[in-house]
Amino acid sequence: MSTRDCQTEAWCESYPINGQFSISRESKATAEVVVCRISSGGFSGIAECVPYRRYGESVDSVIAQIESTASALGADISHERLREDLKPGAARNALDCALWDLQAKSTGRHAHLLACSSLPRPVETAFTISLSDPDSMADAARAASRRPLLKVKLGGQNDIAAMHAVAAAAPNSRIIVDANEAWEPEFLPELLREAARLHIALIEQPLPAGADEALAGIPHPVPICADESVHTTGDLESLGDRYDAVNIKLDKTGGLTEALRMHAKARELGFGVMVGCMVGTSLAMAPAVLLAQDADYVDLDGPLLLARDRTPSLRYEGNTVSPPRSELWG
Incomplete structure (x- = not known):
């Protein structure tokens, strides 16, 4: 071009x-x-x-x-x-x-x-429950309980109570929990057992990047997804003994070009794939919707967390987000 x-x-x-x-x-x-x-x-x-x-x-x-x-x-x-x-x-x-x-x-x-091997389709995105005290998180989960997939932010304190509270408040939703590097290795077995008991679908980045070796030596009763520990294609081969899935975000990979390479390599190596985002508008999500077409988990709810989105915007219907129209991007 x-x-x-x-x-x-x-x-x-x-x-x-x-x-x-x-x-x-x-x-x-x-x-x-x-x-x-x-x-x-x-x-x-x-x-x-x-x-x-x-x-x-x-x-x-x-x-x-x-x-x-x-x-x-x-x-x-x-x-x-x-x-x-x-x-x-x-x-x-x-x-x-x-x-x-x-x-x-x-x-x-x-x-x-x-970017896509076939005509893109709407995809189902998670909806995020922010970190707070367990009662407040339960209230937020209850309000979102009609959504089929929730992503719950945890922080290293009261996390078992928070998981129980959210699971009870949204019994029909699948739940991803995301610790954002806040867990400690000595508490991993107990946290993983409780997550399995609650049928948590996925645990994202439990330990700090660069200090996640403990994940290689313990069973994973719930699949574990790398986020802060993985940025580009070159990171993938070193993670196979610690993670079951990887979260691909355009702001980490440096764009859609590298993200597509990373997605293909992750599949080749047997990783599950999540396509995630930072908190931004529909313009940030638009290329990621194309990347997410065959992802196992999609977390592109940034615009749903805003008081207002940009215009034009993506079309969200509940937890479903449609591919971008050309007046927005692409």
């Missing part, structure tokens, strides 16, 4: 969260996102990323990365040059997905023709 007369711009947008979004390491009431636009030949492609402090990112640093990379590459900007010149993360994601959108707009060919 030619990118003659290429111009790139990036800016921050803020979206209020409906209430508070809390996990083991932080709470926030606003989603701060970075939007990137690449224009060339009379067409523009747009994308969104979410800087994440856990990975040393900020809004300012991500915008600076986007601007410096675009300046350095100029008309030579491409998916492969981005993969070579920019480390995985939010900035590369925004640039990569904006290029996907630009290619779709300039050629008149939907992104799903390259």
Whole structure:
């Protein structure tokens, strides 16, 4: 794809969260996102990323990365040059997905023709219950109990009580629990046994990345999914003795291009696949919906957690999210 007369711009947008979004390491009431636009030949492609402090990112640093990379590459900007010149993360994601959108707009060919093996369909997403005290989490789960799949944030304290409270409040929902690195190895056997007793479907990132060796030496009565421990395709081969599944997020892989490679390699190695997200708008979710077409678990509920989404937006019906229309992305 030619990118003659290429111009790139990036800016921050803020979206209020409906209430508070809390996990083991932080709470926030606003989603701060970075939007990137690449224009060339009379067409523009747009994308969104979410800087994440856990990975040393900020809004300012991500915008600076986007601007410096675009300046350095100029008309030579491409998916492969981005993969070579920019480390995985939010900035590369925004640039990569904006290029996907630009290619779709300039050629008149939907992104799903390259990203998907068949016509994309709606997918079922989890809905997140934020970390709080067990009673409050039970109330939130009860309010969401008609949703078929819940993702429950845990934090290392009162987690067994929280799991019991949520399971009792939403008896017909499948439940994923996500500790965000907050568990300790000595408590793993008890926590795993209780999760199995409650028929928890999946446990996400129980131990800190880089300190998860204990997962290799114990049974997994509930499948365990890597999140903070896995970013790109190159991480996968080292994780087979510790994890049963991997969470692929565009803001970790650095865009849809690497995420598609990672998805294919994960399947080749026998991992289950979750496609996840940071808390962002429909623009951030749009390329991930294409990636999620045959995922075992989908967690693309970012817009459902916001007080307002951008316009145009993805179409959500309950827990089902439809593929993006071209006026949004791709």
